[in-house]
Amino acid sequence: RARGTHYVVIDPVLQRGGVIGDFAEWVPLKPGTDGALAMAMVRWILDNNRYNADYLSYSNQASAEAAGELSHTDAAYLIIVEPGHKDEGAYLSAAHAGLGETAEEEHIVIGFNSGKAEMASHAKQAQPDYSGKVSGIAVKSTFRLLRESAQSRSLEDYAQICGVSVDKITGLAREFTAHGRRACSEFYRGVVKHPNGFYNGFAIHMLNLLIGNLNWKGGISAGGGSYGAMTGIYDLKTTPGGHKPTGIRINREGVNYEDSTEYKQKLAAGKNPYPAKRAWFPHTFNVYSELLPSIMEGYPYKADILTWHMATPFYSVPGQHNDEMIKKIKSPKNIPLIIASDIVVGDTSMYADYILPDTTFMERWVQIGLHEATMVKGTSVRWPVIEPLTQKTKDGRHFSYETFLIDVAEALNLPGFGDKAIPDKDGKLWPLHSREDYYLKATANVAYANNQPVPDVSQEDMDVCDLGSFQSQFKNSLPQSQWSKVLQVLARGGRFEPFDKVWDGDKLGHKYTKRLRFYAEEVALSRNSITGRSFSGIPSWVAPATIQGQLLDELDPIEQWPLTILTYKGSLQTHSRLSSNTILREIQPENWIEVNRQTAEKLNLKDGDSAWVVTPHGRRKGHVKLREGILPNVITFSVGYGHWGYGATSMDIGGKRTEADKIRSAGIHLNPIMRRDPGVWQMTLLDPVGGSVSFYETRAKLIPA
Numbered sequence: 001r002a003r004g005t006h007y008v009v010i011d012p013v014l015q016r017g018g019v020i021g022d023f024a025e026w027v028p029l030k031p032g033t034d035g036a037l038a039m040a041m042v043r044w045i046l047d048n049n050r051y052n053a054d055y056l057s058y059s060n061q062a063s064a065e066a067a068g069e070l071s072h073t074d075a076a077y078l079i080i081v082e083p084g085h086k087d088e089g090a091y092l093s094a095a096h097a098g099l100g101e102t103a104e105e106e107h108i109v110i111g112f113n114s115g116k117a118e119m120a121s122h123a124k125q126a127q128p129d130y131s132g133k134v135s136g137i138a139v140k141s142t143f144r145l146l147r148e149s150a151q152s153r154s155l156e157d158y159a160q161i162c163g164v165s166v167d168k169i170t171g172l173a174r175e176f177t178a179h180g181r182r183a184c185s186e187f188y189r190g191v192v193k194h195p196n197g198f199y200n201g202f203a204i205h206m207l208n209l210l211i212g213n214l215n216w217k218g219g220i221s222a223g224g225g226s227y228g229a230m231t232g233i234y235d236l237k238t239t240p241g242g243h244k245p246t247g248i249r250i251n252r253e254g255v256n257y258e259d260s261t262e263y264k265q266k267l268a269a270g271k272n273p274y275p276a277k278r279a280w281f282p283h284t285f286n287v288y289s290e291l292l293p294s295i296m297e298g299y300p301y302k303a304d305i306l307t308w309h310m311a312t313p314f315y316s317v318p319g320q321h322n323d324e325m326i327k328k329i330k331s332p333k334n335i336p337l338i339i340a341s342d343i344v345v346g347d348t349s350m351y352a353d354y355i356l357p358d359t360t361f362m363e364r365w366v367q368i369g370l371h372e373a374t375m376v377k378g379t380s381v382r383w384p385v386i387e388p389l390t391q392k393t394k395d396g397r398h399f400s401y402e403t404f405l406i407d408v409a410e411a412l413n414l415p416g417f418g419d420k421a422i423p424d425k426d427g428k429l430w431p432l433h434s435r436e437d438y439y440l441k442a443t444a445n446v447a448y449a450n451n452q453p454v455p456d457v458s459q460e461d462m463d464v465c466d467l468g469s470f471q472s473q474f475k476n477s478l479p480q481s482q483w484s485k486v487l488q489v490l491a492r493g494g495r496f497e498p499f500d501k502v503w504d505g506d507k508l509g510h511k512y513t514k515r516l517r518f519y520a521e522e523v524a525l526s527r528n529s530i531t532g533r534s535f536s537g538i539p540s541w542v543a544p545a546t547i548q549g550q551l552l553d554e555l556d557p558i559e560q561w562p563l564t565i566l567t568y569k570g571s572l573q574t575h576s577r578l579s580s581n582t583i584l585r586e587i588q589p590e591n592w593i594e595v596n597r598q599t600a601e602k603l604n605l606k607d608g609d610s611a612w613v614v615t616p617h618g619r620r621k622g623h624v625k626l627r628e629g630i631l632p633n634v635i636t637f638s639v640g641y642g643h644w645g646y647g648a649t650s651m652d653i654g655g656k657r658t659e660a661d662k663i664r665s666a667g668i669h670l671n672p673i674m675r676r677d678p679g680v681w682q683m684t685l686l687d688p689v690g691g692s693v694s695f696y697e698t699r700a701k702l703i704p705a
Helices: 035-047 061-066 143-149 155-162 166-176 197-211 261-268 288-297 323-330 403-413 435-447 457-465 467-473 480-492 575-579 581-585 597-602
Strands: 008-012 024-025 078-080 109-112 117-119 133-134 137-141 306-309 337-342 355-356 366-369 377-381 416-422 431-432 493-495 563-569 591-598 609-616 618-627 634-639 651-653 656-658 698-704
Touching: 035 143, 035 155, 035 166, 035 197, 109 133, 137 143, 155 166, 288 323, 288 366, 306 563, 366 435, 377 435, 403 435, 416 435, 431 435, 435 480, 435 493, 457 467, 467 480, 480 493, 575 581, 591 597, 597 618
Parallel strands: 008 024, 306 337, 337 355, 563 634, 591 618
Antiparallel strands: 078 137, 109 117, 133 137, 366 377, 377 493, 416 431, 563 698, 591 634, 609 618, 609 698, 651 656
16 A cells, blocks of 8 residues: 555455455456456557557567567467368468478467568567458457457446446556556456356456566566476376376366267267267366266266265255255265265265275375465475374374375285385385375475475474474485485475565566467367357457356346355355364354345345245255345355264264264355256356356345245
8 A cells, every 4th residue: 555556356245355445446246247347448458559569569588578578478479260261260370371381380470560471489579460361361460359359349338247337447447557567457266167257367367468567566477486396306297117097087178079989970970969968178177066977977988986085076066966966976876986085974975985084184294386476486395283183004004095095006006106116316216105105205306496405404493393203203205315304394384485586676586488378279279069169269258158058147037036146265164174163163153145235125134034045956044144345136155154064964883873063064055056057967057168167156036034
């Protein structure tokens, strides 16, 4: 604030820490319309020439740096728009442009001064805004495509879609472009957890590209990076004698449907290959919501054994905990063996055949890079605060998921386990018999990263952290010479670059130099596996719809379903494991159906009243909490309450009755009744490009109980 910062929160719900004082502002918008607001701002910026045209003219990093820039974009790259061309939608290549074949794929731009086709990697400067023909092929620059996309709707249209006035939109765009590079726009999961999430996020990213703020103080950052834990003096990525997995993942991520056997067989039989039985996700990973339904349907194949770890899909995946899915998962005909790794009998693990006792976060190892917002290089290392409370194997190792995997692998004589498992930089193979054999070597990689080892641990740290007893317990996991460096990392909780590395004058200390993109070619050249329609490769406003393209406003009309459900993580229940924390539950025993006062008054609801949240898939009962800072016709709830597992249900274990702890079932949980897609069996509403499930598009009504 003292430096003149203006902080704007754009969200249907104003959460904690959002707006404090006169330097901050809350701009509420209709759920799922972030892309419309962003494209409206893009339009105003383009219409009023408020973008950094010089920055956008540099098509490679060398020319950008020569001009004093810190990054470059594909703004001037040409896209084939010739109708019917076999490569329509692709970047124009050197071969297309008649510039000859090149060893590496070369993209083409129009030279700033020459007005002719040039290779993007060699052009000193290029024309960002271009439409014309090259070698008889109709082309447009990615910047021109963005302009046309933004100008396809008026500001008034965008305002009506997102519920933000034209005056506010233009005010935001004007101020965003009034500070040179010292402005930025960032987002998190709320923007992308919609059926149109990819395009929402893509549009917001354009605001940063238009002012060229990457790598500059006051702009955006890709973070400082991390000290690698998987490679270095030990190679934890290589399995000696192992084989890489082949084939298609059961949730069909990372593969185009058009490359599948199913598609090819349909074509060979003269059939329309669309729709596929379930959606395919070539551009993303970890499509968690599709695992169970895909296995149940055997698409693309069945699973004989399902093992999950730190997973509770019935609690977390929208719409998945329903009677049909419960019946399916109970039947061994669908999945013969289910093994869950959990710290409790959880909301989903309660349906498993076996539950493997796992360690809690206080008893577990983790090496993880710092969040991008930190902007210095760093890797956090978590190691057990206490000795695990799980039982031990006969040779003294504590039960955990890692212990189970190691023992099963050794029993099956799998490569990468046993006496000769982990290669070091000199080619020696080290044993893998315990989780410490693995994680201590990962920590050693952090300690010795980039051939710049950390200092030796001090005697004071050894005493304070009781590292001597720890070392003696696992002394055979590392050579003696490496222990002083590894213990230093453990004593510090990781390895972290000094804070003064954040800045280099008015630039960031760590710079991202890969090409920034106005255009997603791989998306533009792919199709929706259900409809067969091509995706757009340019940012645009895309209304939320089902996988088959039915608009959600038509599927669940506002006249019948006037409210939209949103969700968030409160500070007292950020993880499922906290349901058993009695101190936190004393502070807030239950959550609420949070609703705008005006909406509640129309429904004759008062603070503390009981009410039913009703959706097309069911209903749940909770207590109403009236509040400001929430858009009318929106309801929200804090996730982490309303359990049926985690001790919330009485059960018999080994002939002993364990009674339910009612506090763990207190509150309301709405994920199980969130909207599923009517076009595909048991598929939640999701983003067909990004694969994210939709937590913020379920329409509902609120009825006094």
